């Protein structure tokens with residue numbers, strides 16, 4: 001049970017995030033839904049309340065756009081002012097295979113939102129998490145990390161852009177971030193673990209064009225073969241709440257089981273270099 005513990009969950013209004021929020025409030029947790037669009041967040045909160053019977057204090061809505069460093073800073077300032085403790089941070093929000101776009105601060109959107117935005121968010125909330133120890137950080141990655149590579153010479157894809165590669169790179173960055181953060185958090189009482197949710201029926205494919213004639217077949221297949229959001233959220237809820245993983249540090253889970261990653265996702269040298277470059281990119285000076 002979460003008995004009033006506070007969880008910040010990014011991308012809580014849709015797909016895996018929304019199902020994760022529902023799973024946590026069912027365990028009596030309190031979820032701060034960190035969403036870029038407050039009216040979508042309100043609608044999702046209403047649906048979660050209807051489904052779970054959660055009371056109004058269990059779901060708190062807060063605006064957060066991970067494509068804006070200013071928005072992340074404002075969000076964290078408010079949280080630090082308003083929240084005496086933070087038990088769990090779940091870095092769940094993500095974008096997938098978008099056409100080439102940049103964030104407000106000029107980062108390629110998938111690297112910017114999926115990796116850099118969460119990198120700064122975690123950095124700014126880390127003291128609060130440490131003061132609230134034992135506390136947890138959960139990072140939602142993807143098995144598609146396998147096709148990624150951290151090409152330090154073109155992290156913003158200014159020389160060439162391949163939307164599938166950029167997604168895989170951002171999800172590899174999530175795992176390298178988990179690896180380096182776990183090393184830095186040793187002995188702090190804060191643990192960080194990642195997960196890959198599997199293929200889940202959500203809104204993640206909004207940038208992918210399925211030809212009109214193929215749509216009914218695609219929908220049929222997705223209902224038959226993909227996980228439901230609730231199934232896809234199971235490992236997120238497990239890592240956020242379960243006593244089974246108390247003290248477990250720096251692992252990646254799938255279906256609530258630890259998994260073995262390719263060497264490129266645990267390469268300490270690349271992880272540390274990515275950390276240093278990410279600090280420079282988001283303007284962390286300490």
Ligand SMILES: NC(=O)c1ccc[n+]([C@@H]2O[C@H](COP(=O)([O-])OP(=O)(O)OC[C@H]3O[C@@H](n4cnc5c(N)ncnc54)[C@H](OP(=O)(O)O)[C@@H]3O)[C@@H](O)[C@H]2O)c1
Pocket residue numbers: 010011012013014015016017034035036037040064065066067091092093094095096113140141142143196197198199200201202203204205
């Ligand atoms: N679905 C899968 O098969 C699958 C597989 C592997 C990994 N994943 C990972 O699972 C996570 C959740 O994805 P999902 O499948 O649940 O997709 P989803 O239904 O599209 O949900 C993604 C969430 O991220 C939010 N988001 C996007 N850009 C944002 C920004 N700039 N600032 C703040 N929030 C932002 C979205 O907000 P809006 O609703 O406002 O757009 C939405 O709430 C992602 O990290 C994804 O990479 C998914």
